[in-house]
Amino acid sequence: MSQLDPAIAPTRSAESPADPQTGLRRSLKLRHIVFLGLAYMAPLAVFDTFGIVADITHGHVPLSYLLVLVAVLITALSYAKMVRFYPRAGSAYTYTREAINPHLGFLVGWAATLDYLLLPMINALLSSIYMTAAFPDVPAWVWIVSTIVVCTVLNLIGVRIAAKVNVILVGIQVVVAVAFVVFTVKNIVEGANGSAFSVAPFFSADLDVPAIASGAAILALSFLGFDAVSTLAEEAERPRRDIPRAILIIVGVAGLFFVSVTYVMQVLFPDVSAVGNIVGASPEIAKYIGGAAFQAVFIGGYMVAVLGCGITQQMSAARLLFAMGRDGALPRRFFGSLNRAGVPAANVLLIAALACTAVFLDLNKAASLINFGAFVAFIFVNLSVIFTYTRYVKERGWRKALGFVVLPVLGVAVNVALWFSLDTSAMVVGAVWVAIGLVYLLWRTRFFRAAPPALSGPAQFD
Template sequence: MESSQVTLKRTLGVAPVVFLGLAYMSPFAVFDTFGVVSAETHGHVPASYILITIAILFTALSYGKMVKLYPDAGSAYTYTKKTMGSKLGFLVGWSALLDYLFLPMINAVLAGIYLSASFPAVPSWVWVVGLIVIITVMNIAGIKITVSANTLFVLFQLLVAIIFVILTIRAIISGDGGTGFGLNPFFSEEISMNLLFSGAAILALAFLGFDAVTTLSEETIQPEKNIPKAIFWIALIGGAFFITVTYFMQVLYPDVSIFQDIEGASPEIAIHIGGLLFQSVFTSGALISVLASGLAAQTSASRLLFAMGRDGVIPNKWFGKVHPKLQTPVFNIIFIGVLSLSALFLDLVTATSLINFGAFTAFSFVNLSVIVYYFKNKQSMKGASYTRYVLFPLIGLAFLIYLWFSLDAMALGFGLAWFAIGLVYLTWLTKGFKVKPPEYEFVENI
């Protein structure tokens, strides 16, 4: 097979990749977790966001280093395979699939929840199926359509968030809640580092999208330069956005126990600060967020399946193909769309718990990949910084180890079961670990 048949076309610059990553992260996620984390941290959500942002930036640096070395579509799967062996690489890729495959389902579940609340006469399954069909068709149509749509979706979310902040500031100034501006959301006598880290563990989910853009390395112009920039900007912009928005929310509501539903605190805040009209605008922002995140998640998942299919560790004749005209892995996109229909039978808590294991596995092994690469190539890396290649990844890994202990029993149990299935499949694929898994040697398609 010619390389032109199994590579993707480079068309993306830094800005489209950044917007796709922000769409995957879903800026509106900041509103979904505010009530729960505020109760957990005793009113210090922005402080927890500072912790998780710093921790994620260390892992973002590791992703940047790896994509410079291996600029193809496999992300953590490729980096682990190249640095620690194809068998371990397969298991990491297999585990990461939990994150990539289940996030589209979560967005479908959320679409059903939001729209069913607004239009109770319409069955929930109509909204779920409708969202899946829309994002599947848009993804098949091409990467340019996907990134253009997501750019508009992210800008709309940011606009709604800016209005939210302005209305919140107006409420604070008018004395309609809170005790006035100050540093209490960041530091007070009641602050507890244990509680801040517990809050940060919950908020880690808000950053899942920053790494997903590495799956677009084959479709990005000069990926060695542009993908590391995009990764860092996504994590930094996301962190700054989350910290800013939650600061003003926390100033207005230092104690969230006043809300009827802590998990649904944000819609209550929206109607308090802006009335029914703004609550409608806020709800539309939440729906756009779901659509954008689902679109980006399906894009990234299809590229990871493509990389694994091209290698032949999953069936190449289905997963390792690119449509000659559309330049998209059409089978993979449809496969994820069909799989997302399981959202019809899942609740939000169950679906969310399934993605943590895969995300933390990918993050951990990318940090490990940087460290292993450094020690394997230490002699030839003259001038390379021990701090950047060992210490920084270790800091990122240390925080992730803490996050591993925060996984609930369902996430850990399902993740280990998924890992066991992958291990059995790998044993069969390698004839009892006697041979290496198949591997495609990436060749640049110029």
């Protein structure tokens, strides 16, 4: 057990059932949290970016996944540490606020909010893109609104119902993904497209390191689910045990899945331009390996992924806003309120309303912004571990230094490098978003003269 100063450890158990009028209800077990995280990442989302990243990296998508996996694994360990200290909703916002500075925590939360707010919009837009391809006579807005309505209703009913639905949805996605891999391997064994198993997707003579980093910066989007589950800490039955376990399980399973799937896809199509449609490469590959019937199954499975992803994305965004509202960083009456079911209903409806703007959204421009806030969050979660160690943990030694200093410093370095590999327009728009947050913060605190919300200190844990 880590040694903490008894004077700063609260006496109330962080795992006691929450009052529905003052906090979120604890109803999630480990399996619910894992499936919610996997649903948030949407296993089939690996197919969204394959064509684009294969083109950028010149046929090295699996290598880019391995690079970003290093950054995510280190950051996942930092999330696992921080959720033991602060088993509350809010994720990177809460960790930075409590461990470093409340004003800085607000800005980190503000940056992360950009991702959380945009993801449901992009998810709804993706549903229209895929379904319009199958049913061109149906207006795109019908699919957008239908997706948002279903996700909103399930979230308003309660987190446990949404979690149970996601168990089914993730299962369907896994079946479709396994079928895709089986068909792809069968084609490789038969020598289709002149393919043969090799290490070329991981290493070749024409390896372009900056291109691999650029590809990894895009692929970080695939791992956002492990971060999202940390926002459910107040709804987990045993948050200090189950949230860290869920984070590591999600990252490990997802990393293996993403690398494996993209490896066989890259082996079959080392030059993605041969597919014809780079952006929509995956549906074309599905048709190539299994015919029109399997392509229909693939698109159907993808729509299941969209639904599961939308439920969890909306859930996480609503809870991030709830945490900021409860702390007074945003207007408490609106953002910090719960309904009788213990759900931040006002936030859920606000996210739904914002997602409806997908009707006017350009997918390419919006998608380029997603990882800006993600890398900001990853960087400051790693920094929060270091600050927590220096401020609260009394125990010293090389093992503690490795886990609380060395690995987080490495995590900061890798995430900063990937952050600067993002598209320039994403960096500019992200910086503008943070600047807006800074202006709002200055106004709310009268140029930092107003006292920030009180820090509660970390919880004692076993």
